[in-house]
Amino acid sequence: MKLIEFRSILRKKKIDLVWLSSPDPNITYFTQQAFDPAILLVTQRSAVVYVSALDKAKPIKGVTIRHFKLGWQKKISHNRAISLGVNKDKLTVATYEGLKKLFPKARFVDISKDVTVLRTTKTSAEINKIAKACTITDNAFSSFVKKFNRRKFKTEQDVALFLEDSIKSQGGGVGFPTIVAMGKNAAVPHHKVSLTPLKRGFLLMDFGASYKNYNADMTRMVFLGKPTKAEREMYGLLLKAQESAIETASKGVTYGELDSVSRKILGKYDKQFTHALGHGIGIDVHESPRVGGGSKEKIERGHVFTIEPGVYFPGKYGLRIEDTLVFDGKTKILTKSSKKLISL
């Protein structure tokens, strides 16, 4: 993606060579394939990716594929005073010190911000992949709702397995560790799926498919049994906080403002909302833009992000509702599963 744009940045900044070492999601970004290990070299005119001969690489537009072979580094190494771009957010100190030996006269330049800026604004090809990941995620959820019964689904784990299997059978991958949290477990935002039995109460599912290296992220709640009025009201309040933030999302509005909108609606329960409103999403599940309190970043065409307010009552229960959205002139919800509270 945007290799041409990246090269024009290199020309502008007079960077001769960029070295990216795995693990670095920017290699996946520019090659649109996941390799491990890999080294991507980009100059103002060309790009080469070194991969293991044990991997099978598909042809990449604008990128030559080579295999690691004895002495491959020496062939690249040289003694000129080049300007060498690296991603300091991912490059390890050990590799950095190795590069200083391979390119003893190089001046190192951090290109992490430049790639972040490119990646923050998605192309339509990227948006299509994320949309497909969202559809797979929606299908998994609706299939769960359709197939749910108390004999088949006994624990959080059973629900997680069902969702993940559904994702995989549609050709997707599991984008990140699935969270399924029953009752008070949902009061821990990053709860790990357990063998906790399903019982009466809110059941939280925070999960997402990946498709061709791009991710979806969605959280839905269902209620096992019949919610009390207080439970319905708390869910309704949170849903209003989530939907109001989505409605507010339009060109030029800052992500910090969206966070404020949700918190204002939560009122006294704002204290229970202990994390950021959301996050950018793409090749990484959490990436730019920053969607949270104080973020001065403005919504722009091509941004893909999530909105996920939550309220947590430790030892009692927790609620979260999350969608993946794209702004392409207007804000569109990519995860289309109903947010009406269902009793199962």
Add this chain to the structure above:
Amino acid sequence: MKLIEFRSILRKKKIDLVWLSSPDPNITYFTQQAFDPAILLVTQRSAVVYVSALDKAKPIKGVTIRHFKLGWQKKISHNRAISLGVNKDKLTVATYEGLKKLFPKARFVDISKDVTVLRTTKTSAEINKIAKACTITDNAFSSFVKKFNRRKFKTEQDVALFLEDSIKSQGGGVGFPTIVAMGKNAAVPHHKVSLTPLKRGFLLMDFGASYKNYNADMTRMVFLGKPTKAEREMYGLLLKAQESAIETASKGVTYGELDSVSRKILGKYDKQFTHALGHGIGIDVHESPRVGGGSKEKIERGHVFTIEPGVYFPGKYGLRIEDTLVFDGKTKILTKSSKKLISL
């Protein structure tokens, strides 16, 4: 694990403070929990791990748990000329530069080799976790053999889903991306699971469970249909290459020698064996010791490693057989699934 031993290294090397930032498997090693994000600080007398309040951390012997809070870094930062240990294999350049500001007078020392040495020799508690991961892996394979039928298992993907579900239903995690490769797909050692239909021929399964952050790794072949004499013979030759390396594994023998033993038995097919004989395994699926050609590392008590020779005939087929082993005075195979070629 071995936090006390690590502290005595710090005293010996006069290192005042070690800073480990996630992602770094050494944090998992010392805390025996998987956190993201996390910062682990170890001094000669104490240890503190900073984790997100969104995670639920269990108490850790010898390690104080704290939550990231605004300004937490400033509290640690100071201006003395300390010796500061970091893991250069994992520390990013961005964090490294941040540390130089937090500790402007510190002298940085790379502790990556010291932790690698500790981790290479497993404690019995670690070996028990790996053994449990291997048992889960064995159970998944035997369950596959028992349940296999052509109506239920149509593609590589169906097999992979079955194995992974079996692992998860036993309380394990999937240690690494499962490889299921039908026929010529197995000639690509790192083949990615696809919708390729199952048909007559060799079916390769390279997979493993994780259990409490420790991994198993096993490769088994089955034959769908009836193999020809040539196919049986090739499998028999590879099995002999694998078993001979295992039989050779004893105290003081180098891993390079094991590699030679396998290659000698493969004879002219040595050219088809295009990767290392195996790898150490533990918290990382690939870790120390190095098990391959030229490795001068000697087998020692507490080493856990795999032996996985393979032969690959591009466009035709590929074979690989792999076990996870421990040396505790003698070499024991932890993955106990039969290696007799089964026809399904």
